[in-house]
Each structure stands twice: as structure tokens, then as C-alpha cells.
Amino acid sequence: MRENIMLIYQTYPYLINGSLITIGLVCGALGLGFVLGVPMAVGQVYGNKFISGVISLYVWFFRGLPVLVLLFLFYFGLFTLIQLNLSAFTSAILVLGLRSAAYQSQIFRGSIKSIGEGQMLAALSLGMKKYTAIFNIILPQALRISIPGWSNEYAILLKDSAITYAIGVMEILTRANFVATRTYQPMPVYFLAGIIFIILTYGGVKLLNILENRVKTPGYGEER
Secondary structure (H helix, E strand, O other), rough: OHHHHHHHHHHHHHHHHHHHHHHHHHHHHHHHHHHHHHHHHHHHOOOHHEEEEHHHHHHHHHHHHHHHHHHHHHHHHHHHHHHOOOHHHHHHHHHHHHHHHHHHHHHHHHHHHOOOHHHHHHHOEEEEEOOHHHHHHHHHHHHHHHHHHHHHHHHHHHHHHHHHHHOOOHHHHHHHHHHHHHHOHHHHHHHHHHHHHHHHHHHHHHHHHHHHHHHOOOOOOOOO
């Protein structure tokens, strides 16, 4: 028992440094997914059949393949084929971000469709352009409504980030695996890694809950 505690004490700075890599992965992928996911959602709701079809194909592709397959496909396949020399960290952000965009687009799509159609008709009847109504009336409401779903995407993305150990990203699990292999004591190391993941999950979700309460539309939903 004492040896396990000592190992945890000696290892935690190394894993904490890995958690910074994990946070960078999640923030980068979540941000990329947001930037791509919002216009994709708008395109699916308000675009023509061609645009909606292309986006649906994209969503189908990235939601249909496991994360590990996507990582190998892009890192060892596509990026090598087109001679794009990216680090494992950058490649992981791109792949996780592209995949997250597929999921986030469906979160935002559902939120946009939950806005009453009458609001768009009212804006158009006042002479407002369609894109102006989307950006000034529909999206501000939809983004607020989507925060709970976005919070769930954060938690999923955080856990998915552990898979990037397969291409050598020095995140929490990769470092825990190194220590476990060298010390032949996997239990305390993976236990510590699990605790760090729980803290990151709880902390991130808590922050998003605070954001949700601060920006939610008055009268919408119930007080917590």
C-alpha cells in the first residue's frame, strides 16, 4: 500500500503535464467542431437539397467510423498520401475536431429546429434578409439552447482523447502507460489517470452549467 501511494506521489506531476496536453486536445477539437458545426447545422436546416445532402454525407461518414479508425486513416493514410507533415498532436486535433463537427452540427441543428418557425416568418415579413434573421434572431437563441448538448459533447470528447495514445500523443493515458510499463505497477498509475479524467470531466461540465445559467433565455426552462 505504501509503495502504491509513493508511486502516485512521484507520478502525479508527470500525469498533470499530460493533462495539459489533453486539455489542449479537447479545447482545439471542440473549437474546430464548433466553427464547422454551426454553419453545417444552418446549411442542413436552411440550405438547398444539394448542400443538405453533402453535409448529411459528411455527418454519416464521421459518425459511422470509430475514432481509432479515423485517426489511423488520416494520420497514417491521408496526411501521408498528400505529404502533409503534421505532428501527432495537430493531427489528433484535426481528426477529433472534424468528428466533433459532425456531432455538434446535429446538436445545433436540433436547437435551430426547436425555434418556432413563426420567428423567421416574422423577421422576413419585416423586410429582414434571411441570413440576417438567422444570425441575429435564430442562432443566438439556438446556441443558448444547445449548451446542455454541447456539455455532453465535451465529456465524450474528453474520453475520446485518450485514444490518441495510439498515434503517440503524450496525453494522460500515454504517460500512464509509460509509467506502468516501467514500474510493473499498473493499478495505482491507471487509478490516478482515472481520477484526473473524472476531475477534468466534472470541472468542464460544471463550467458549462454555469455558462448555461448565465446566458439562458429568461422564462425558458426551469431554474435549477
